[in-house]
Amino acid sequence: MIVFDKITKVYPDGEVALNEVTVTIEPKEFVSIVGHSGAGKTTFLKMLLAEEKPTSGDVFFESISVHKLKKHEIHHFRRKVGTVFQDFRLLPNKTVYENVAFAMEVAGRHDDEIALDVPHVLELVNLSKKALSFPRELSGGEKQRVAIARAIVNQPDIIIADEPTGNLDPINTHEIIQILKKINDLGTTVILTTHNKGVIDSLGKRVISMDSGKIVRDDPTGRYVL
Amino acid sequence: MFWTNTKRVLVSGFQNFFRNGFVTLSSILIMTITLFIICSLILLGGFFNYSLNQIKEKVDINVYFVTNADESNILTVQKSLEALPEVDSITYVSRDQALNDFKDKHKGDELTLQALDELGDNPLGASLNIKAKDPSQYAGIAEFLKGNTLLSKNGTSIIDKVNYAQNKVVIDKFTNIVGSANALGITLAIIFVLISIIITLNTIRLTIFMAKDEIAVMRLVGASSKYIKGPFIVSGILCGIISAIIIILSFAVVTFWINNSYSLYFSGFNIFDYYISNFVWIFFAIFGLAIALGAVASYLAAHRYLRE
Numbered sequence: 001m002i003v004f005d006k007i008t009k010v011y012p013d014g015e016v017a018l019n020e021v022t023v024t025i026e027p028k029e030f031v032s033i034v035g036h037s038g039a040g041k042t043t044f045l046k047m048l049l050a051e052e053k054p055t056s057g058d059v060f061f062e063s064i065s066v067h068k069l070k071k072h073e074i075h076h077f078r079r080k081v082g083t084v085f086q087d088f089r090l091l092p093n094k095t096v097y098e099n100v101a102f103a104m105e106v107a108g109r110h111d112d113e114i115a116l117d118v119p120h121v122l123e124l125v126n127l128s129k130k131a132l133s134f135p136r137e138l139s140g141g142e143k144q145r146v147a148i149a150r151a152i153v154n155q156p157d158i159i160i161a162d163e164p165t166g167n168l169d170p171i172n173t174h175e176i177i178q179i180l181k182k183i184n185d186l187g188t189t190v191i192l193t194t195h196n197k198g199v200i201d202s203l204g205k206r207v208i209s210m211d212s213g214k215i216v217r218d219d220p221t222g223r224y225v226l
Numbered sequence: 227m228f229w230t231n232t233k234r235v236l237v238s239g240f241q242n243f244f245r246n247g248f249v250t251l252s253s254i255l256i257m258t259i260t261l262f263i264i265c266s267l268i269l270l271g272g273f274f275n276y277s278l279n280q281i282k283e284k285v286d287i288n289v290y291f292v293t294n295a296d297e298s299n300i301l302t303v304q305k306s307l308e309a310l311p312e313v314d315s316i317t318y319v320s321r322d323q324a325l326n327d328f329k330d331k332h333k334g335d336e337l338t339l340q341a342l343d344e345l346g347d348n349p350l351g352a353s354l355n356i357k358a359k360d361p362s363q364y365a366g367i368a369e370f371l372k373g374n375t376l377l378s379k380n381g382t383s384i385i386d387k388v389n390y391a392q393n394k395v396v397i398d399k400f401t402n403i404v405g406s407a408n409a410l411g412i413t414l415a416i417i418f419v420l421i422s423i424i425i426t427l428n429t430i431r432l433t434i435f436m437a438k439d440e441i442a443v444m445r446l447v448g449a450s451s452k453y454i455k456g457p458f459i460v461s462g463i464l465c466g467i468i469s470a471i472i473i474i475l476s477f478a479v480v481t482f483w484i485n486n487s488y489s490l491y492f493s494g495f496n497i498f499d500y501y502i503s504n505f506v507w508i509f510f511a512i513f514g515l516a517i518a519l520g521a522v523a524s525y526l527a528a529h530r531y532l533r534e
Contacts, residue, residue: 079448093245106449
């Protein structure tokens with residue numbers, strides 16, 4: 001379970017990115033977060049990833065207070081969270097296989113486990129034939145599928161997808177959303193931020209709407225309403 | 227797990243090195259220039275020392291003895307001088323030797339030789355030619371000679387004159403020049419080495435700055451700081467090793483070529499021989515510095531972006 005308890009984030013220039021946000025996300029949920037640019041969606045995710053510290057409030061993952069983790073504990077926590085971004089964030093000098101294997105290596109997995117799991121995950125996202133390609137040789141949709149493969153290979157508890165379809169055409173968007181749904185069906189919590197109304201409406205899952213750093217709607221089977 | 231992680235860091239470092247073609251090349255280029263400057267300074271230092279020694283060789287003082295001084299007394303003076311730690315070498319020139327040298331020197335000068343013959347007896351005294359280990363030590367040796375109490379048969383000092391007083395100005399000037407040339411050389415060398423090291427550090431920092439986003443991704447995926455820094459340090463060390471190999475080999479070729487083509491300009495200094503005879507320490511100095519530079523620069527740069 002993830003709990004945001006009265007999280008406020010004020011940047012040094014006085015901008016209030018999050019304003020007393022309180023929300024609970026249950027295990028195995030698929031939650032979409034929608035809102036205009038600057039509504040606070042990305043800051044919300046950064047709080048969960050411990051990339052930024054809140055000005056006040058706490059974020060709990062299970063019983064752990066995320067922002068009270070020591071520096072050397074943070075990378076252990078991040079291994080429980082898979083991340084997918086709009087700009088893919090792949091390692092440019094590693095092949096598709098190596099990008100996915102990297103996530104397993106840093107988690108301290110053995111070589112034989114890596115040799116077994118990586119091809120399996122690549123098959124799941126339909127990229128087995130591109131295993132030896134570098135990110136620059138892939139299309140946008142393929143890059144995003146590599147990012148998903150990397151995010152799920154350690155079987156994390158949560159997948160955070162920050163506008164994963166922002167740079168993709170409708171066909172690739174559909175594919176990526178189907179993969180995320182499949183991951184959620186297998187029992188992983190998925191938190192998705194997006195501007196894509198069609199995606200939200202087709203999902204029929206919980207939608208949290210944000211505006212000016214506050215949660216303005218929280219519908220259990222919502223639609224894209226702003 | 228330690229060995230597995232070490233292996234992974236090494237493999238990743240080698241991959242970065244070979245796959246980051248342009249970045250690797252620019253790091254190698256800058257490190258090679260730095261090592262070139264350092265290696266050149268080492269050879270210049272060798273040449274400088276050689277030249278100074280050549281000049282030092284030419285500086286000496288002579289003790290002239292009266293003509294009736296006993297040879298045994300002169301040899302006693304020589305022995306007591308040899309016991310001084312400042313003295314490098316002493317050459318004894320006997321009266322007969324001095325006469326022969328004089329005659330050789332004035333071979334074509336009939337008038338002088340005739341005058342010498344008319345004198346009948348050998349008018350030249352024996353002398354000691356003294357070379358100090360360092361030009362600044364001549365004053366001490368001259369002082370020592372002043373205190374010499376050995377007397378000739380007629381009760382006067384056996385030492386006729388010491389030419390230190392005449393040479394003093396030149397010797398003092400030379401001592402000063404050697405001192406300031408050494409200080410200037412060392413200061414310039416330190417400045418050059420520092421500048422080139424700073425440039426190398428900055429270049430490597432810039433190349434890692436280009437990987438800033440990559441570092442951020444690695445952190446997000448859950449990599450520990452050590453696991454992120456490791457491959458950068460390995461790549462930095464590899465760049466250092468390649469640069470050191472380039473410099474060590476090219477200096478062997480270049481010094482050989484210079485020695486064969488431009489030896490006249492070096493007034494007897496064999497630059498290739500110097501390089502070969504000092505090869506072991508130059509090799510370790512260049513490799514050690516290159517590896518340390520690559521590793522430290524990469525560590526500092528990666529550390530900085532990890533802290534942000």
